[in-house]
Amino acid sequence: MSTHVLVTGIGLLTANGVGVEQFWAALQEGVSGLASLSRFDASGYPARLAGEIKGFRAPDHLPGRLLAQTDVSTQYALVAADWAVQDAKIAPGDYLDYEMGVVTANASGGFEFTHREFRKLWTLGPQAVSVYESFAWFYAVNTGQISIRNCLRGPSSALVAEQAGGLDAIGHARRTIIRGTPMMVTGGVDSALDPWGWVSQLSGGRVSPVTDPASAYLPFDVAASGYVPGEGGAILTLENADAARARDAQRNYGEIAGYGTTFDPQPASGRPNGLGRAAEIAMAEAEVTPTEIDVVFADGAGVPELDRAEAETIVRLFGPGGVPVTASKALYGRLYSGAGPVDVVTALLSIRDGRIPPTPSGAGPVAGYDIDLVTRVRPASVACALVLARGKGGFNSALVVRRS
Amino acid sequence: MNRRAVVTGIGVRAPGGSSTADFWDLLTSGRTATRRISFFDPTPYRSQVAAESDFDPEAEGFSPAEIDRMDRATQFAVACTRDAVADSGLDFGRLDPTRTGVSLGSAVAAATSLEQQYLALSGPGHDWLVNHSDVSPNMFDYLIPSVMPAEVAWTVGAEGPVALVSNGCTSGIDSVGQAWQLIQEGRADVMLAGASDTPITPIVVACFDAIKATTPSNADPASASRPFDNSRNGFALGEGAAMFVLEEYEHARRRGAHVYAEVAGYANRCNAYHMTGLKADGREMAEAIGVALDLARREPRVLDYINAHGSGTRQNDRHETAAYKRSLGVHAYRTPVSSIKSMIGHSLGAIGSIEIAACALAIEHGVIPPTANLHHPDPECDLDYVPRVARECRVANVLTVGSGFGGFQSAMVLTSGSARERRSR
Numbered sequence: 110m111s112t113h114v115l116v117t118g119i120g121l122l123t124a125n126g127v128g129v130e131q132f133w134a135a136l137q138e139g140v141s142g143l144a145s146l147s148r149f150d151a152s153g154y155p156a157r158l159a160g161e162i163k164g165f166r167a168p169d170h171l172p173g174r175l176l177a178q179t180d181v182s183t184q185y186a187l188v189a190a191d192w193a194v195q196d197a198k199i200a201p202g203d204y205l206d207y208e209m210g211v212v213t214a215n216a217s218g219g220f221e222f223t224h225r226e227f228r229k230l231w232t233l234g235p236q237a238v239s240v241y242e243s244f245a246w247f248y249a250v251n252t253g254q255i256s257i258r259n260c261l262r263g264p265s266s267a268l269v270a271e272q273a274g275g276l277d278a279i280g281h282a283r284r285t286i287i288r289g290t291p292m293m294v295t296g297g298v299d300s301a302l303d304p305w306g307w308v309s310q311l312s313g314g315r316v317s318p319v320t321d322p323a324s325a326y327l328p329f330d331v332a333a334s335g336y337v338p339g340e341g342g343a344i345l346t347l348e349n350a351d352a353a354r355a356r357d358a359q360r361n362y363g364e365i366a367g368y369g370t371t372f373d374p375q376p377a378s379g380r381p382n383g384l385g386r387a388a389e390i391a392m393a394e395a396e397v398t399p400t401e402i403d404v405v406f407a408d409g410a411g412v413p414e415l416d417r418a419e420a421e422t423i424v425r426l427f428g429p430g431g432v433p434v435t436a437s438k439a440l441y442g443r444l445y446s447g448a449g450p451v452d453v454v455t456a457l458l459s460i461r462d463g464r465i466p467p468t469p470s471g472a473g474p475v476a477g478y479d480i481d482l483v484t485r486v487r488p489a490s491v492a493c494a495l496v497l498a499r500g501k502g503g504f505n506s507a508l509v510v511r512r513s
Numbered sequence: 514m515n516r517r518a519v520v521t522g523i524g525v526r527a528p529g530g531s532s533t534a535d536f537w538d539l540l541t542s543g544r545t546a547t548r549r550i551s552f553f554d555p556t557p558y559r560s561q562v563a564a565e566s567d568f569d570p571e572a573e574g575f576s577p578a579e580i581d582r583m584d585r586a587t588q589f590a591v592a593c594t595r596d597a598v599a600d601s602g603l604d605f606g607r608l609d610p611t612r613t614g615v616s617l618g619s620a621v622a623a624a625t626s627l628e629q630q631y632l633a634l635s636g637p638g639h640d641w642l643v644n645h646s647d648v649s650p651n652m653f654d655y656l657i658p659s660v661m662p663a664e665v666a667w668t669v670g671a672e673g674p675v676a677l678v679s680n681g682c683t684s685g686i687d688s689v690g691q692a693w694q695l696i697q698e699g700r701a702d703v704m705l706a707g708a709s710d711t712p713i714t715p716i717v718v719a720c721f722d723a724i725k726a727t728t729p730s731n732a733d734p735a736s737a738s739r740p741f742d743n744s745r746n747g748f749a750l751g752e753g754a755a756m757f758v759l760e761e762y763e764h765a766r767r768r769g770a771h772v773y774a775e776v777a778g779y780a781n782r783c784n785a786y787h788m789t790g791l792k793a794d795g796r797e798m799a800e801a802i803g804v805a806l807d808l809a810r811r812e813p814r815v816l817d818y819i820n821a822h823g824s825g826t827r828q829n830d831r832h833e834t835a836a837y838k839r840s841l842g843v844h845a846y847r848t849p850v851s852s853i854k855s856m857i858g859h860s861l862g863a864i865g866s867i868e869i870a871a872c873a874l875a876i877e878h879g880v881i882p883p884t885a886n887l888h889h890p891d892p893e894c895d896l897d898y899v900p901r902v903a904r905e906c907r908v909a910n911v912l913t914v915g916s917g918f919g920g921f922q923s924a925m926v927l928t929s930g931s932a933r934e935r936r937s938r
Contacts, residue, residue, distance in 0.1 A: 154645050178788075207782060207800060215679070216657040227631050227716055231638025235558050235719040243720035244788040244918045247620055248679035253919025256783040262797055265783045265921065266687060269622075269677040271659045277676060281691075284698070301656065308634065308645040313653030371611065372666050372675040383672055386611065445657065501653070502663035504675065 110291070111350040114283045115513055116362040118197025118346035119454050120189035122298075123441040124160030124339050128192070133458050135440065136466035137486045142441045143322040143337050149304050156316045158325050159302055160339025160442025178241040179254065180219025182300040182340070186251040187258060189344035190294055194259060196360060197346040201260075203356045204292050210263030212282040213252045213344070214274030214297035214446035219245040221303035255294055255344070263290045271500030272408065273370070275342065275449030276508045280368035282347050291352035297446030298342035310338050313501065315412050324471045326443075328409030328436035329416050329482050331472035336411040337439075342447020343454045350513070362457040364513035366493075367395030373503030384408075385422040387507040388495060395493075395509035399427050402509075403491040404465050404483075406452040408499045409436025410443075413475075419497070420478035429479035433487060437466040449498040449506065456494035456510045465489050518696040518704075519930050520773040521765050522601025522758030524593035525870045528564035528751055528857045531572075533596060536857075536867075537874050540882035541903040545856045547749045548734045552713055560727035562737040563713045564751035564858030568592075582651055584623035587661045589754035589863075590709035594668045597705065601758035602770060605669045605703075614673035614701040615662045616692035618684030618708030620862030620917075621717060622658035622677070628714045630655060665705055665756070673701045682917030683781065684708050685755070685865025686925050690779035692759050702761045708866035709754030718750065724789060726826060738859075739886040740823035740852035741830050741894040748824040751858025755866040757873075772930030773873040774911075778809030784920040791828050791916065795836030798914060798922040802840040809926035811910055813841040816848045818881050820868045820913040821898075823852020824859050829916060834894045836914070836922075849906075851899040855885035865915045865923070872911040872927045880905050 119129050124142025126132025135142070142160045151157040167176055167184040175187065223246040229237040244250060249267040256265055264285050268277045275297035282295035301310060310316055317335035319325035326337040347365060348358065369390025371383030392399065405427070408419055423434060437455055438448060459465050470484040492512045499505055525532070529539040529546030539546060546564045555561035566589075570580045573592045583591065598605060605613070630652050634643040654660035659677050666675045674695055678688040685708030692706035721727040728747040730737040738749040765772060782804075784797040806813065822833055837845040853871050860867065875881055880903050887900040909929040916922050 149642060153642065206785065211783070216659075220656070223716075226719075227628070228635070228638050228641065230716055230719050231632065231635070235715070235722055238716075238719040238723050240723045242716075243724055243726070244681075246720075247681055247918065248622070249620075249681045249917075249919040249921070250788075252680070253783070253788055253921070256785045256920055257787065260785045262783050262785045262800075264781050265680075266691070266781070267679045267919075269657065269659045269679050270675075271657050274659070284694070288694070304642045305631065305634070306656065308643050308648050309630075309652045309656035311645060312648045312650055314650065370674045370676075372615070372663070372672050374610070374672055375667050375670060383611075500659055501657070502660050503666070504659060504663070 112287050113350035114286050114347050114365045115350050115353050116345050116457060117348050117353055117358045117360050118193040120192030121343040121451060121454055122162050122165060122185050122189055122341040123451060124162055125441045127165045136437050137464055139467050141322055143325060148302050156311055156318050157320060158322055158337050160337060161302060162341050178245055180222035180245050182298055183219055183250050183254055185341055186298040187254055189298060190255045193344045193346045198359055206260055206262035208263055208290060209261040209292045210285055210290050211252045211255045211261050211265045212278045212293060212295045214268045214278035215248040215251055216269060216271055216274060216299045216445035217301040218248050219250055220301040220306045224303045224305045251298060261294060270504045272445055272448050273498045273500030273504035273506040274446040276498045276506035277370060279365060279453060279508060283365045283368055286347060286349050291349040293347045294344060295347055296342060296344035296450035299445040299447050300340035302340055326411050326439040327471040328411045328439050328468055329420060329474050329478055330470060331475055333411045333413050333416055336443040339442020339444050342444050343450035361513055363460050364511045366511040367391040367509040370506045382418055384499060384505040385425055387505040388426055391507040391509045397493055397509060401493050402432055402495045404459060404494045405432050405434045406456055406494060406496040407434050407436045408497045409438060420480050424479050430481040433465055433483050434480045435465055435483040436468045439469045452496045453510060456496055459491045459494060460512050463488055463490055516697050516699060517762035517775060518693045518759050519762050519765050519775045520757045520873050521760045521770040522597040523773060523870050523873060524596030525755045525867060526566060526568060526589050526593055527753040527867055528566045539856060540853055540871060541880050543883045543885050543901050543903060545735050545885050547737050547858055553715055558718050559722040559729050561731040562728060562734040562749050564749055565713055566752050583664060584626040584655060585711040586619055586622060586709045587664050589711060590617060590661060591664050591668050593707060593754045593756035594665050594705055597756045597758050598669060603758060608703060610670050610672040612673055612702040613671040614695060614704045615665045615671050615675040616678060616688045616704055616706045617662040617665055618678045618688030618862045618866060619661060619710050620679060620681045620684050621710060621712045622661060623655035624714050624717055625711055626655040628716055669705055680921050681919045682861050683865055683915040683921040683923040684862030686915045686923040687781055689866060689869055690925055693776040693779055696761050702764050704759045705756055706759045707756035708863045710861040710863040711752040712861050713750055713752050736886045738825050738855050740825040740855050740884055741890055741898045742887050743889045743891045745825045747826055749858040751860035753860045753863050753867055755870040774876045774927040775930050777928045778805040778926035780804035781921060781923040784922060786920055789918050791832040793831060793835060795832050795839055798833060798836035798916060799839035801922045801924040805924040805926045811926055813844040815910045816912055817908045818875055818911045819848050819850040820872050821850050821852045822914050822916045823854050825854060831893050834896060845896055849881050849897050849899045851882055851884045853882050868913050872913050875908045876911060876929045879908055
């Protein structure tokens with residue numbers, strides 16, 4: 110069996126695009142999905158902008174039985190998985206049930222659902238708690254539900270690593286394929302846009318208080334003020350290259366060529382972060398050098414100290430202005446476990462269409478960062494891309510995707 | 514893939530004691546640690562029994578700032594990490610930190626702190642628009658609990674792969690299994706692997722009440738958890754943690770480390786059937802067992818002990834009995850099987866690692882822990898479940914299994930570190 114792992118199907122939902130092509134068009138036109146929160150009255154909270162998914166009705170896609178037992182985040186994940194499997198045109202019989210597994214990342218579980226159940230418990234008593242709460246809440250819910258809906262019985266898992274978890278899931282799925290399971294469904298989807306989820310996100314101290322959607326989330330910008338949370342994510346089908354060829358797979362978006370993950374030194378150590386080492390591991394695994402990387406999809410937290418650290422890492426690896434860098438996630442918000450998978454999709458589409466989507470710009474990139482920040486859609490021949498993600502607490506993950 | 518991984522340090526916090534030694538003493542005595550819930554008034558709940566731990570964070574050496582910052586489950590994980598490190602004799606200060614990683618399992622992670630914060634912010638329960646001015650700065654880390662393995666990483670100075678594996682009730686097997694894979698593949702030399710869960714909170718108790726998964730045997734808490742017994746009526750919730758120093762074999766051998774056991778094989782599968790229900794045939798668990806044995810290069814006949822999932826629900830105990838018969842054939846009938854959940858309850862994501870600790874200690878001491886409270890076996894559970902009394906015998910090859918919400922079925926084979934009786938493939 111080949112050790113090459115291909116992306117053969119994509120399903121995606123973000124605030125600026127329900128479905129891959131709508132999302133991709135919005136990115137290139139710089140269309141932002143950030144807006145005032147509409148799910149509840151956020152006027153009393155110190156931040157009020159989010160990247161909410163709009164124009165999506167779960168009942169159009171899922172049976173009532175599943176709607177009743179799932180949080181909105183799981184509904185997104187199930188639909189994204191359906192779209193990925195349809196995109197890949199994987200038919201019953203292409204693989205045996207144990208030859209297909211699921212790895213998803215999850216950051217906050219079915220949080221809005223669980224908020225409602227906490228409320229029932231403390232206002233109405235334990236008898237009012239839903240029979241679905243035990244499995245609508247936990248972090249493995251998306252993996253389990255995707256497994257059941259698609260009859261995937263192979264090695265499966267759920268991982269949590271804040272914003273880095275989505276790349277970890279894809280990396281783990283890739284390892285699982287290399288270890289012998291030919292097809293994996295993987296990615297990450299999150300949503301915690303109920304009031305408690307919102308307050309919890311704000312408590313991390315990194316959410317932008319700015320109320321103008323055009324200037325609230327500006328990674329690497331002089332006016333950077335934090336990030337705007339979003340919801341959604343992406344689910345992919347990955348296949349062993351030989352297995353994909355054997356079933357005559359029609360789509361091949363590119364190869365997941367390398368993956369690396371590291372953890373930062375203890376905060377008091379004063380030693381540099383581990384992001385660069387994660388990138389080096391991923392590039393070594395892909396057998397590429399920095400000169401072969403055509404674009405970097407940055408974590409782009411929009412928090413000045415984090416942006417500076419990331420920019421320094423990129424400069425150390427590629428030299429000043431040595432590679433185009435973009436953080437197009439600022440057009441739809443920070444998605445936690447959804448972030449890495451959506452960036453992987455963006456990277457694959459950049460390879461397909463030869464266009465690098467822009468990072469929203471305000472007062473302009475911080476000159477001292479010395480990175481080539483893409484602020485207008487840029488035509489470019491892209492054969493190989495590096496995707497970076499950092500999770501709060503010290504998680505660093507990096508993934509190399511390549512034309513195949 | 515010739516690299517092997519061995520357990521060289523163990524730390525356990527389980528109900529009924531405050532150390533690894535206490536844990537093993539309880540298991541081999543056959544005593545039970547289930548009791549009426551004392552953490553809150555359980556009167557309004559269907560199931561009022563659980564296996565609580567008398568965990569004292571101050572006595573464990575945590576500072577007030579750490580106690581404030583870390584959820585209870587994180588404190589358990591860090592306490593076990595410190596013990597496992599001390600037990601291993603490994604000087605982490607001399608290791609290459611980039612070759613050391615963490616793989617921590619947890620199903621409900623910071624549930625305790627989430628509930629405390631919810632009550633503090635919601636008035637309690639009345640305000641859908643929760644109050645933001647009184648929110649803890651740590652609330653973010655309770656919402657997104659990846660800080661749990663981060664705290665373990667900081668404890669040992671790990672800078673390699675660090676992950677929170679949250680596969681529901683198989684998390685504690687899968688976290689160790691994934692750590693084993695990382696060592697095998699050369700991505701790390703030393704892993705702090707294990708799991709922690711402290712789910713005895715009102716919301717989690719209410720969750721399991723709603724689906725009648727937990728035992729309503731409130732009149733007699735000490736015998737409430739009765740795996741494989743015909744009178745069993747659900748599991749007793751538990752809490753706890755176990756952490757291991759999992760070390761690449763040559764790395765351990767070079768320093769002359771004491772080896773408890775080798776992780777010789779691991780596999781997981783999903784049943785793709787139901788989020789909470791199990792099919793009677795045990796097909797997917799049997800598949801996981803078969804693959805784990807193959808990877809360990811062990812035949813069913815060499816198994817000396819099976820540490821069961823044995824949750825004590827009507828459905829589970831029959832499901833896994835069927836899985837043993839399906840995967841092991843006649844050897845299912847001659848291999849001792851026991852469930853330590855009869856004594857320490859079901860601590861969700863943690864229990865898989867606590868059970869791995871029991872397996873490693875069974876190998877170490879040559880003692881098989883019993884299934885407590887087993888008096889009248891279910892006629893459909895017709896294997897040797899080691900009722901009530903521990904059994905002394907040579908234990909070299911052990912199977913441990915887990916089954917969880919989401920359909921996860923996991924199996925791991927542990928062998929004595931010295932055993933070399935591998936069959937050719």
